[in-house]
Amino acid sequence: MAKINLRPWREELRAEKQQQFVVMLLGAVIVAAGLAFLWKSDMDARIAYQESRNAYIQTAMKQLDTQIKEIEDLKRKRDELLARMRVIQDLQGKRPVIVRVFDELVRTLPEGLYYTDLKKSGETLAIVGMAESNSRISALMRRFEESDWFNNPNLTNVAAADGARAGYSQFNLSVQQKTPEPEGEEAK
Template identity: 80%
Template sequence: MAKINLRPWREELRAEKQQQFVAMLLGAVIVAAGLGFLWNTNLDNRIDYQESRNAYIESATKELDSQIKEIEDLRRKRDELISRMQVIQDLQGKRPVIVRVFDELVRTLPDGLFYMDLKKAGNTVSIVGMAESNSRISSLMRQFDESEWFANPNLTNVSSADERRAGYSQFNLSVNQKTPEPEVEEKK
C-alpha cells in the first residue's frame, strides 16, 4: 500500500517557521529591552557617582575655604604680633638711650650752670637753664658740639634772671640728639 501524506505539511512548515520568527523577534525585543535597561542603569549609576564626587568636592571646597579663612586670620594675628614685637624691641633698644642722653647732659654741664626745664620733641631737646655768666653758656654749647650724643646747639634766648637769682642769666637752648653708631670690633 502506498503511503500518501495528505496532511498540509507546507502550512505546518510555514506555521512552524512563523512561530520561530515570532520567538526570535520576541527574543530580540527582550534582549534589546535588557540591553536598554542595562545601559539606562549604567548611565544612572554614572550620574549618581558623578553627583557624589561633586558633593565631595563641594564639601572639600567648603572645608578648604574655612581653612583658608583660618590661615588668613592666623597671618593677620601673626602680623599684629610681629608689629607688637617690633614696637617692644624698639622700646627695649631705646631704653638705654634715654639713660645715655641724661648721662651726657650731666657730663656736658659746666660748673656754674644748671638746668631748670628739659623737653624732648622728636630728636630735639629744648633746655631752659640758668648760668652765672655768658661764658658758661658758651662752654656748654662747645661741649654739646664735641659730644657724640648731641649736635647743632642753638641758643635762642639769653636774659637776665629775676630778683631771686640776681647775677644769673636765663637761657633757652635747643640741641639735636643723635644716636652714635655702634663700635665695630675688628676681627683678627
C-alpha cells in the same frame, strides 16, 4: 503521473515570512530595550559616581575653609605677637638710652651754667637754663655739637635774668637727640 501542487504555497510562504518578520521585530525590540536599560543603568551609575565625587569635594572644601580660617587666625596672632615683641625689644633697647642722655647732658654742661627746665618731644630736647655769661652758652653749644648723643643745637632766646639771679642770663635752646652707632660689646 504528474504531481501537481494545488496548495497555496505563496500564501504560506508569505505567512511564514511575515511570522519571521514579527519574530525578528520582537527580537530587535527586546535587544533595543536591553541596550536602553544597560545605557540608562550606566548613566545612573556615572551620575551617582559624579555626585559622590562632588560631595567629597564639597566636604574637602569645607575642611579647607576651616583650615584657612585657622591659618588666618594663627597669622593674626603671630603678627600681634611679633608687634608685642617689637615693642618690648624697643623698650628694652631704649631703656639705657635715657640714662645715657642724662649722663651726656651732665658731661656737656660747662661750669657756671645750669638747667631749669628740660622737655622732650620726639627726638628734640628743649632746654631752658641759666648762664653766668654768653661764652658759657657758646661752650655748651660747641659741646652739644661734639657730642655722640646730640646734634644741631639751636639757640632761640637769651635774656638777662632779674631779681635774685642778677648777673645771669636765661637761655632757651633746642637740640636733636641722636642714637650713636654701637661700639662692639660696650654698647650692648
